[in-house]
Amino acid sequence: MTFSRSPMEFQDFILIAACSLGFISLCKTCIRFLKWVWVSFFRPAKNLNEYGSWALVTGSTDGIGKALAFELASKGINLVLVGRSPSKLEATSNEIREMFAGKVDVKGIVIDLAKFSGEKISNMVEDGIKGLDVGILINNAGMGSPYPMFLHEVESEVLESLVRVNMDAATWVTRAVLPGMLQKKKGAIVNIGSGSSMAVPAFPLGTIYASTKAYMAMFSRCLSLEYEKRGIDVQCQVPLFVATKLIRRLNDTASLFTPTAEMYSKASIRCIGYEHICTPYWLHSVQWFLIQRLPDALLNWYLFELLNKSRKRRMEK
Template identity: 60%
Template structure:
């Protein structure tokens, strides 16, 4: 009986530790389910701030995200290289959501601008704004699959600058605003199909910079 008790206690302790170790991922999963599917949506304006910055906002995912943020009554700083497309996007947002959504256009070619210059170009038009959300969506890839040595050096440099360097320096320009008020959200748009979850032969630079 004396030898059985310590064995029982050992099994009990191990079982408790195992149960405790299982609780953390289970609770994490339940929290994720609540946040993603069951809980009420966040009021972005209240939780983060009244302005959002979206890069690469004139087409595709970036444009859709800009409209979604505008639908939550966030004003938008729109970052892109084509002034005509930026103006068209801003006009479409104002036409749909009215005066409740302000817009500011930041014209910059991220592939041809140095890091510090990117920060300065973004800092000036957002000075004094209550920036709450930053979406680094701008992305660049080469057309058509090709081996690394076949990629033009200028194209490779542009992809790295837009996908990594620009996102870094824009974030650097915005973080002090968020840090000062101790709240904010930064979304870096990657690519699940190209680099996030699997390798992508013949698109290696894009996959690496968007992983």
């Protein structure tokens, strides 16, 4: 016995199937949007003190690193600040002690991440944190080119420093801190990445910077898989433009989509311990969503023109 459908029945079936798929797609979109709203505005931050009583922050005397240090101190977490300038480290430490008098301890470690070898950096960090319950590590130290430029225009010393600060230093500092976290089976590692390596298809005239930040994203993904079952949360935070010295080289200042370091740090702290890759500041995630809807060719053309104009202005000075 055989059954057959009339053309009208078949059309009805196709219409019902299409409506069902459309409804499912709409539901998925709504769920993703509600999740984003929850994560961006309502999800409670983790109790960072449960990781440990101390946090180590590299690049802690300027920009995002300094803002993060103050934000951590406001949570009652003691700080190990890593920087290359003794005077800046002392000034930042004194500011924090004065603002949070009697509430937190602050210790400084002077390391020029661009000049010391990886093993030397690791040994200095190990000595500096000996006996301290370091539960949070924030690899924030980063370096960019003096201004946008073609690869052949980057001086060899600058190129080497970019690789050392943005990749090598973070790797060796992490290696120095991990044993203590493993011993107590808990900890949080935050690596500050960049939208230049993930939000756009390419970042012309900033090749080395973007490439080293791409390393930080993969470094974080791999570490999170290696250590998540051992109580250590590893995360790469991917900001877009933040009003720091690095961004001001592009003549960009604080605006709706370019928050101050203090604004970004508040969002950053709320994300620690959650997603392996995240964009903490909510308007950055909106901007990222919009960017990814544009054709790659258009983005590549726009970024090249924007950065090349900045390069020409700097070369004319």
